[in-house]
Amino acid sequence: MVKPIWISRDYDACSGCRRCELACSIHHEGWMWPEASRVRVFMPFPGLEVPHLCSQCQDYPCIESCKFDALSIDPDTDAVIVDREACTSCGLCITACPGTVPTLHPGDNKANICDLCGGEPKCVEVCVEAGYNALTIVHEEPNIHRKLYSRNPVDTARDLAVKMFGEKGLEVIE
Amino acid sequence: MMTPRGYAGKFLDIDLTNEKITNTTFPEKDLEQYFGGRGLAAKILWDRIGEKWREVDPLGPDNLFIALGGPMTGIYPGGRICISGKSPVSNGTVGSTASTEFAHELRTAGYDGVIVSGRAEKPVYIMVTEEGGEIKDASHLWGTMGEETIKLLNKEVTRVLDSKKEIGLWKEPGMIYVGPAGENMVRNACVMTKLCHAAGYGGYGSLMGSKNLKAIVAKGRGALPEVYAPEAVKLLWKRAHEHLIANDSFRRQGTGYGGWSTATSYSSEPVRNWQDEWHDERSFGGPMFETRFWVKKKWSDFNCTTNCMKVACVKSGKWKGAITDNPDYELQAYCGANFGVFDPAENIHLSALIDNLGHSGIGGANTMGFAAELYQRGILTEEDLGFKLEWGDAEAFDKIARLIAYREGIGDVLAEGTYRAALKLTEMKGVDCMPYAIHVKGIEIGAHGTRSDADFLAHDIGYAVNVQGGDHTSIVRDGYHELSGAVFADSAVYCSFARTPQELIFDYAKAITGYPLTIESWRRENGPRIVTLQKAFLLLGGPDVIWEPIKDDDNPERFYAPLPTGPFKGRTTDRKLVERRRLAYFETLGWDDRGIPTKETLNRLDLGYLEKSMTGLR
Numbered sequence: 208m209v210k211p212i213w214i215s216r217d218y219d220a221c222s223g224c225r226r227c228e229l230a231c232s233i234h235h236e237g238w239m240w241p242e243a244s245r246v247r248v249f250m251p252f253p254g255l256e257v258p259h260l261c262s263q264c265q266d267y268p269c270i271e272s273c274k275f276d277a278l279s280i281d282p283d284t285d286a287v288i289v290d291r292e293a294c295t296s297c298g299l300c301i302t303a304c305p306g307t308v309p310t311l312h313p314g315d316n317k318a319n320i321c322d323l324c325g326g327e328p329k330c331v332e333v334c335v336e337a338g339y340n341a342l343t344i345v346h347e348e349p350n351i352h353r354k355l356y357s358r359n360p361v362d363t364a365r366d367l368a369v370k371m372f373g374e375k376g377l378e379v380i381e
Numbered sequence: 382m383m384t385p386r387g388y389a390g391k392f393l394d395i396d397l398t399n400e401k402i403t404n405t406t407f408p409e410k411d412l413e414q415y416f417g418g419r420g421l422a423a424k425i426l427w428d429r430i431g432e433k434w435r436e437v438d439p440l441g442p443d444n445l446f447i448a449l450g451g452p453m454t455g456i457y458p459g460g461r462i463c464i465s466g467k468s469p470v471s472n473g474t475v476g477s478t479a480s481t482e483f484a485h486e487l488r489t490a491g492y493d494g495v496i497v498s499g500r501a502e503k504p505v506y507i508m509v510t511e512e513g514g515e516i517k518d519a520s521h522l523w524g525t526m527g528e529e530t531i532k533l534l535n536k537e538v539t540r541v542l543d544s545k546k547e548i549g550l551w552k553e554p555g556m557i558y559v560g561p562a563g564e565n566m567v568r569n570a571c572v573m574t575k576l577c578h579a580a581g582y583g584g585y586g587s588l589m590g591s592k593n594l595k596a597i598v599a600k601g602r603g604a605l606p607e608v609y610a611p612e613a614v615k616l617l618w619k620r621a622h623e624h625l626i627a628n629d630s631f632r633r634q635g636t637g638y639g640g641w642s643t644a645t646s647y648s649s650e651p652v653r654n655w656q657d658e659w660h661d662e663r664s665f666g667g668p669m670f671e672t673r674f675w676v677k678k679k680w681s682d683f684n685c686t687t688n689c690m691k692v693a694c695v696k697s698g699k700w701k702g703a704i705t706d707n708p709d710y711e712l713q714a715y716c717g718a719n720f721g722v723f724d725p726a727e728n729i730h731l732s733a734l735i736d737n738l739g740h741s742g743i744g745g746a747n748t749m750g751f752a753a754e755l756y757q758r759g760i761l762t763e764e765d766l767g768f769k770l771e772w773g774d775a776e777a778f779d780k781i782a783r784l785i786a787y788r789e790g791i792g793d794v795l796a797e798g799t800y801r802a803a804l805k806l807t808e809m810k811g812v813d814c815m816p817y818a819i820h821v822k823g824i825e826i827g828a829h830g831t832r833s834d835a836d837f838l839a840h841d842i843g844y845a846v847n848v849q850g851g852d853h854t855s856i857v858r859d860g861y862h863e864l865s866g867a868v869f870a871d872s873a874v875y876c877s878f879a880r881t882p883q884e885l886i887f888d889y890a891k892a893i894t895g896y897p898l899t900i901e902s903w904r905r906e907n908g909p910r911i912v913t914l915q916k917a918f919l920l921l922g923g924p925d926v927i928w929e930p931i932k933d934d935d936n937p938e939r940f941y942a943p944l945p946t947g948p949f950k951g952r953t954t955d956r957k958l959v960e961r962r963r964l965a966y967f968e969t970l971g972w973d974d975r976g977i978p979t980k981e982t983l984n985r986l987d988l989g990y991l992e993k994s995m996t997g998l999r
Contacts, residue, residue: 219677222677222679222680222681223682224682224683224688225681225684226622229684233615236604237611238605238607239605242489242603247552249552252531252532252576253577253692254677254704259550298547307549307550308550309549310550311547333622336622337686338626338679371677372694372696372704373694373702374702378528379528379532381532381533381536
């Protein structure tokens, strides 16, 4: 049996082109809509670009938090699937997520979470096509590390800042 | 009325004097004729200032600060914003563009542009969201360097947005801002964005400063504007990126390999204020920047896979903490070779400082090089400056950059930009300083010389007849080809480094707008219309300077002196060729032999409204 996929993220390699946002929104919305994208690239300081997307925590705290059974696990991909009819836009899944990854969709105001495009994520396609490989697909069983990627992107950028800028990196993000 | 395709459909009109904010639209005919950005800004300026042009002080409340996207912004690779207004340096107009996320944030907030008039009593910034515009206090931001401005605004604006609406995490806004140089109305200061990106030409940073406007931030949550043929656009989007991704050497090297190679191969790089254009300083080669300082080798702007930017950081030694891009070629040249500085760390520091201060890395650095040559010649002294300003002394150039930004001492004179400073210093010192002022119509010249005739951009009339003066991004070739190039790119508003075949670009533009435009129509109608309107503004000029036809449609005198060293030693710009090609250019555009648009041309281009002003000049 093929192992489930996961989108591995290498922040150093992200160019900040945000083509992932465009590919995602073209796939899901039919048009370029960066804020409706299930992956959003944060830039808390220029040069520090952090793609922010669901990391499919092993224990799925978002699903756990939902009182309306609007979230479920895709049996093939392990992605979190949103039932937009059932979602009440209460925002509990956003609070439950350790990285505050879900957003309320700017169109229908429902929880917006990466569905791995059914197993062929468009964000990864365009990122790999451009040779950045900031987002790549790995085939592996769920593991405990994934959840640690579910993190506020500004905190991630703070770490990245020190790695890229040395001591100066401590000063660039308030 | 249906929103024209490719446009968000409305513009924010902000009167800072009366704190009045309204939504504005423009007739579809204007959009089709002038498109957006550079073209539309010029039309807005004529409609609102028009025949009063000569009397309007660019740094007074009657001038407009205009920031526009265009129909291709965000949708075609390389999203940019185009800044315009009456230029405090040329007294004409420049379509001055910068790559920035501000552009698509503005468009997804529902606006194609922001038009700012009047003057705020106290420092303010403008926040644009789907709810419209808001004028906000910026007292706490006034005086901050670029890095600090970004840091404070990112924090503050996301907090404000979050308090308005809970959506999960708000992403940081896009922003354009000025540094201390803009605040203090250093005439050639930039509108800055993204730390080291700038709308450099035109001096629009000082225009923002004159309005007490520290920044404009935008955060949109909508989709990019609807287009005429979405399926075609999506297909062209993929094709365009295939072209960008195939541009391998540009993607690896950016322009940050040019600091050594442009000089050594083409002899067209400013060295010590253009006293030379050749050097062979291998310490300044691309790999010396890349190996030691590039901490991100592929850095992009929104929707661009060219990633010509590279993040550079000095992590040790005297200049520790300097962060900038490559530096790109222009700043390697102007904040390096032009200062006689050939050390990558020093060049990165000076580029980062100049960006942080909000100086133009071209214009401001040109003025600093001009000052250093006056020092070399004993016209400016240690007494004038308070220190020695010797070539290659990075500390001295650090000092002069600050002196000018804060208008301290002699910095107050130099803050008027190279041309006006030369006028003043000639008077003050009783020595003709003009031969050392390297500008065309007040706009300091980009880092591409004409003397070797080997540069990949600049030749004979490239700057001399350019309606944007020394702007190397808008160089004139023949009054035909560049009109579907730079003039189109600045009006459709995308980055000209997002290089794809011109046929693809025009298919893209057609699929976005549905307008029946072609390369040919831009070369024969839209392009000439925009450039002729810009020319009219330039001819009117004023109030402090009015350019003289022919005499000022020329290169700086130094560009006719023979190159002193290098493989092109002895070569110089051919004056006869310039005269011949200048006349041919005027003829092509339908201007008379002094470069004044003829009545017939104005009628043909639907510019009849200029006739009254042009009659007086003929």
